[in-house]
Amino acid sequence: MNRCEFVKLGTGGLVALVAAARAAKSEDVPAGPAKAVDAEKLVGNAHKHFIPGKLTCSEALVLAGTEASGVKGDMLAEAALGLCGGVGFQGRVCGAITGAAMVISLAVAAKEKDYKKRKLQTATSVGRLCQAFEKEAGSADCRKITGLDLTTPEGRKALEERVKEEKCSGCVKLAARLLAEELKKT
16 A cells, blocks of 8 residues: 555554554564564664665664564555654654553564563563663653754754754664664563
8 A cells, every 4th residue: 555545545544554563573574483574774774764775763773673584564654754753743752762662562463462461561661672772862752852943934944954863863873773672572
């Protein structure tokens, strides 16, 4: 499903996305032991998608994470677009964290069929990632990390001109490294 098809579906698009993700995980991710995750490759791919690839932090993490974990579907990264800038430029939780959380959710769901177990395992894993990110980055909040108000044109301009490379690229790499660690545990 491409972006135009997704938009045409409206609210039904999210249902279609979830169905596609479930189909992808059941066909593409074998049950059993965790897939070996190459942390260095995941970090490199996240950075490649983020800076040279010009994707947002959340998209870069979802794309690199799904590549590393074997979950397929371009729509997954596109679904993460609104998470950038701390959820729609609001400066809240860093999009690299929320993108990583999406990947963890999919990776756990691919292996654990029992909902209660899946929920606990996913939340625990995402919580560990978030705590470790905050400890290393000093905050999990986009506005605190960047020092920018992304709801303003000036804030978004500063992000593109210097802050994305100076600060955000380090957060993308950090979240990717932490994601790799969590994927090895799933």
